[in-house]
Amino acid sequence: MPKTAPAPVDVIASAVAAATGDNRWNSLDMNLVTGGKSNLTYFLESAAGTLVLRRPPTGDLLPSAHDMLREARVQSALAASDVPVPRIVLVDSGDLLGVPCYVMERVAGHVVRDHLPVGWADDAESRRAVAFGFVDTLADLHAVDHEAVGLGDYGRPSGFATRQVRRWTGQWEASRSQDVPEIDLLAQRLAESVPVQQRSTLVHGDYRLDNVVLDASTPGTINAVLDWELSTLGDPMTDVALLDLFWNGPADRPLSLIPGVSHLPGFPSREEMLQRYSARSGAALDDLDWYRAFAHFKFAVITQGVSARSRAGDMAGQDFGDLDAEVLHLGRTGLALL
Missing domain, CATH: 3.90.1200.10 (Aminoglycoside phosphotransferase (APH), C-terminal lobe)
Structure with a gap:
């Protein structure tokens, strides 16, 4: 199976604008969030704010791995529960990128990996x-x-x-x-x-x-x-x-x-x-x-x-x-x- 490159930014921009009803998304920047070790995560940034796109890695995929549609489904289901999850904006089964992906809101706060933010939780x-x-x-x-x-x-x-x-x-x-x-x-x-x-x-x-x-x-x-x-x-x-x-x-x-x-x-x-x-x-x-x-x-x-x-x-x-x-x-x- 050939490697699949990320979709052109204008294709994603058009889809997000249609899903949100906000034409400001027709012009956006798409930047990889480094550090992810399984699926690929991108920030979508425009005058309307920032959203997050999730997609599988490129190349051949192992069976049953990297199922973006399941990720989107469980987060949608938990939206009304006590478990906090991002709001899902757009789910695509493969038309945009050639592989399933979804777009969700970017939730404000800290994602802590190998160090704590300066001045935060320092006691x-x-x-x-x-x-x-x-x-x-x-x-x-x-x-x-x-x-x-x-x-x-x-x-x-x-x-x-x-x-x-x-x-x-x-x-x-x-x-x-x-x-x-x-x-x-x-x-x-x-x-x-x-x-x-x-x-x-x-x-x-x-x-x-x-x-x-x-x-x-x-x-x-x-x-x-x-x-x-x-x-x-x-x-x-x-x-x-x-x-x-x-x-x-x-x-x-x-x-x-x-x-x-x-x-x-x-x-x-x-x-x-x-x-x-x-x-x-x-x-x-x-x-x-x-x-x-x-x-x-x-x-x-x-x-x-x-x-x-x-x-x-x-x-x-x-x-x-x-x-x-x-x-x-x-x-x-x-x-x-x-």
Whole structure:
């Protein structure tokens, strides 16, 4: 399949102007938001303001990956819920870019990756507020009545973990560029020891701090949850385990793709975050080891996919370096957890 370049700006401009009823969008600038490691995100800027366009990476896509229409659907469904999401402006199934994409509002606030904004959340109280607002929002997401918001058919909760292991094993086989016996063994052991699922909820699939918009005035407020590509109905413990993986402490080895800020002084520990989730959700977190191991496996496969797309030139010129050592480390750590 040939690589697909972003659509001409005037085509996008015309579509946005028609969707908003605002002719000021007929003249806009389109700029890549760097740092995205899966789908491509662009700011659309005009005299009318700023919107955000999301599209898949260029090049060949793995099966079931980069589904923009699902991202748009779940955010539209959650608009009336307690989970903050951006308003969807335009959804296109492929006419504009040759691949599905959507346009949403740009929500004001901070997206925090590897550092905190100067003068923002610079004391322990504010940093704890950021952390607890973040984990509370995950608990609120898991409390959403997915039937009531129109997402009753958004996934198949029964057998979720088994299918997830099978899916990510397939993604590994499709994107691997080297033999990593640790990943192969981890996939096998996960498949042989799937736990009994205790709850079925809407899950985000990639819940981490740089996938939310934090309020600039009130650090503990989450203005929006972003990046719903991997969302579905399933086992919420998979989200909790990913939060556990990404919430690095001062003594943890940093993840090169997700550097984060949770290791900085004043942020609560991983254990405090889990206790906060348990208290808000009412869920028991007695045995997370399988889920932690699965989180390492899933993120190893995601890391390998980022590496493959970067090497193939499908990330709009972004280069994330050699990630082979990270994949190996994730595999070994996952095995140790089991």
